[in-house]
Amino acid sequence: MATTAAQELDELCYLSAQSLPSLKVSEHFQVVKLLGEGSYGKVMLAAHRKRGTPMALKFFPRQSTSLTSFLREYNLSLSYCTHPSLTRALGIFFSTPTYYVFAQQAGLYGDLYSVIVSEVGINEECTQRVMAQLSGAVTHLHSLGFVHRDIKPENIFLCDSSCRWVKLGDFGLARAIGSTVRAVWYESPFCTPEVEPAKEGEKEWKSRESEGTQEEMEDIWITVEPCIDSWALGVLTYCLLTGCFPWEESTHDDRGYRRYKQWFDREAEKEKIREDKWSSGEKTDSYTIMEENQRDNPPPSQFQGLSSLVMTLFRELLNPQPKLRGSPEEILSYLGGAWLMETEKEERRKAEEAEKEARKIREAGGVEEELVREGRGER
Structure with a gap:
């Protein structure tokens, strides 16, 4: 599937490169306002002058953007983002003397980051609603052979003020499942723990550079797998429920992550004991097991206030071992139950x-x- 998906996307990029028009933005669009900007470029809200259709124009500086990467993101968004919670390109793409540009559906109510209250989050019902939509969107993208690799609040756009319809966007880092990419470490709770060796490599490189050693280091390569997105969805769920991040970065020298990893390992040991008891004929219902876990092995302090149900979900999505990490579809099994202790007590x-x-x-x-x-x- 990975090879097929990558080949299909490459063919689309090759064909679209043959027909990339050059346009003057002001002749065809009325630019209304800036919607967002970042290292990729900027996004402007605009209206088509002839049709009056509102859209978002995404501008990529030609000086820092290769034509290949621009066409890859455009074609992936146009041809593969067919789920209602994926931002889709509108079939309009062109170049100007300084930018590559394509049009996409506009999120008129900003991004998810703008509605998360610091140290509070958003209400539980809204959190579950958002995560249900993203579970479907990411599962759909995976089924077509691609991993997003950059799920975070800033890349989730709102189609209404109550988060009843959200769309995952920004596919600049999306790659085919099974493809190989260079491991890049970045300081973020969304960065998966399996690329921690890249951080160590970066430290070593800086050390050699300061010592004047010119010896080159080999790059660390990883395979693109859906579990990358699962980790990000787990961190996002925590962020929505609390308005905070569970740790600054997922490395062993981060105290918050280290405490979580220790709790997780204890849970894994208890799980093995339970499996042994189960095989010998002793059976306990899942709800009792979750309550016992909260009592016998309380989660780290940063997870205080979260119910046993959502902690079980975190064990699925935030598994430090990528091969054992649950899929985004797992989220659907936890909807409807209490994700906050207050809700659990009220129920x-x-x-x-x-x-x-x-x-x-x-x-x-x-x-x-x-x-x-x-x-x-x-x-």
Whole structure:
């Protein structure tokens, strides 16, 4: 699949390169405002002068962008982003003397980062709604043979103010599953722990450079796999629920990550013990297991306030071992349940009240039945 997906995309890029027109932006579009900018370039909200269609124009500086990378992102967005929660290109692409440009669907309500309240996050219902959409979008992209590799709040765009419709965008780092890329370390909680050796390599390179050693170092290469996106979705879920990040970077010298890794390893040991008991005939329901975990092996302090259910989801998505990491589709299994302790307590309180009411009704029914029997003279 990886080879096929990559070949198909390369062919689309080759064909589109033959028909790249040169246009003057002001003649065809009315630029309204800046939507965002970054190292890639900038995105402008614009309207087509003849049709009046609103769209986002993505500008890539020609000086720092290769034609190949521009066409790869454009064609991937145009031909493969067919899920409603993936930002799709609109079939308009062109060049100017200073930019490569393509048009895409516009997120008129900003990005997800703009609605996350620092140290608060967004409400639980909204979090689950967003993650349900992203689970479907990323699973769809993976099914077509591609990994996004840059999932973060700034790349998720809002189609309404309540996050009822979000779209994952920015496919500049997307690559075919199974392709090989150079491992690049960057200081971010979204960076997967398996590329930590690249950080060590970078330190070694800087050390040699400062000492004047000219000896070259070999690059570290990794295979692009869907588990890269799973990790990012796990970090994003935490970010939405808390308004914080679980750690600064996923390395062993980061205290927050180290505490999580220690907790995770203890959970893995307990899981093995449970499996042994299960195979010997002892069985316990999953909810009881989750409660026991919270009590016997409490999560690190940065996860305080999160329910046992979402901690189980984190164990799936934030597995330090990439080959054992769960898929984005796993998120769907955890929707509808409590992801915050407050919600979990409230749901339990409601369940207890409902049980009390049911007991009263049953008891009242028993008394009425006895009176009926006595009235009939039954013994």
